[in-house]
Amino acid sequence: MLPKESIKVTRHALGRVSGDAVELAFGYWPGRGAPVVALHGLTASHLNFIGIAERLAGRCALFAVDLRGRGDSDKPEGPYGIAQHARDVAVAMRAMGLGPSIVTGHSMGAFVATALAAQEPSLVSALVLIDGGDVPDAPVTNSPGQDAHAALAQRVAQLRQTYPSRQAYREFWRTQPHFPPAEWNPWVEAFLDYEVGGDLPVQPKASEAAVRADLGEAYQRAAITERLKSIRVPTLFLRAESGLTPGQAPLFPDKLATEFRSYVPHVEDHKFAGTTHYTIALGERGATRIADLISELASRPLASSPRSPATA
Numbered sequence: 001m002l003p004k005e006s007i008k009v010t011r012h013a014l015g016r017v018s019g020d021a022v023e024l025a026f027g028y029w030p031g032r033g034a035p036v037v038a039l040h041g042l043t044a045s046h047l048n049f050i051g052i053a054e055r056l057a058g059r060c061a062l063f064a065v066d067l068r069g070r071g072d073s074d075k076p077e078g079p080y081g082i083a084q085h086a087r088d089v090a091v092a093m094r095a096m097g098l099g100p101s102i103v104t105g106h107s108m109g110a111f112v113a114t115a116l117a118a119q120e121p122s123l124v125s126a127l128v129l130i131d132g133g134d135v136p137d138a139p140v141t142n143s144p145g146q147d148a149h150a151a152l153a154q155r156v157a158q159l160r161q162t163y164p165s166r167q168a169y170r171e172f173w174r175t176q177p178h179f180p181p182a183e184w185n186p187w188v189e190a191f192l193d194y195e196v197g198g199d200l201p202v203q204p205k206a207s208e209a210a211v212r213a214d215l216g217e218a219y220q221r222a223a224i225t226e227r228l229k230s231i232r233v234p235t236l237f238l239r240a241e242s243g244l245t246p247g248q249a250p251l252f253p254d255k256l257a258t259e260f261r262s263y264v265p266h267v268e269d270h271k272f273a274g275t276t277h278y279t280i281a282l283g284e285r286g287a288t289r290i291a292d293l294i295s296e297l298a299s300r301p302l303a304s305s306p307r308s309p310a311t312a
Helices: 046-056 082-095 108-119 148-158 166-174 186-195 208-215 221-229 254-263 284-298
Strands: 013-018 023-029 036-039 062-065 101-106 124-130 141-143 235-240 268-272
Touching: 013 082, 023 046, 023 082, 036 046, 036 082, 036 108, 046 062, 046 101, 046 186, 046 284, 062 082, 082 108, 101 108, 101 284, 108 124, 108 221, 124 284, 148 208, 166 186, 221 254, 235 254, 235 284, 254 268, 268 284
Parallel strands: 036 062, 036 101, 101 124, 124 235, 235 268
Antiparallel strands: 013 023, 023 062
């Protein structure tokens, strides 16, 4: 593993591409081999994957969009929802000339990834689901007195807050436990700098209306289960050891992973020690390991059948 001091935020291509009657902002990191399409979480942006892209180091190209209502993408009044995001991604992939791709989703992006696999199977050669893609029957408790629903409500409320500057926004998150000091790095800072916009003061770019609309179907278990059961491509399920902050119960405990396998028998389950829901993608150890797993997945013969479940 490279020391934290070696992490550098490199320039990546930025642009806009057509979605389904919207324009989506995107980031693109060039590379060889099978393309990777990366889909972020509920209030995030394409820069959620900056660390993974850099640790791929050109082994695969990575194309990541800001979903509608987020980042610098269009923010229409509607429609929203998981299926709509999947339609946007399909249009964007075709506009970019991307064929079958390794579709990687973090948090809500994992739900979009499974919807894309169900709606447009010809565009998906494999799935990498990072701390997302399924929901428990009961709320996941992350800390005494606060379950995942409460944490989501708090995050939505934060979208209304303003901050004197990008630096002030970074410093706010530096005081929070979500990014432990050992995992604070230039990737986190780049992600946070992009997350806010506007003239001073700054405010998170994610549309509260869009986020609320997507939350409206976040726990529709029947639709989620149907999508999972339709998956036929190689699938990696990557789980953080902790929840939103270090020491909290994981969003996806072993029991839920077992349930996940009942829907996707060929899934390969990997639990990442020492990571949270945030640092599994933006921390050094998480980004490095995910990049290695994606690279290995990309090297498999396209005609190979899904591998047997393997827990690491």
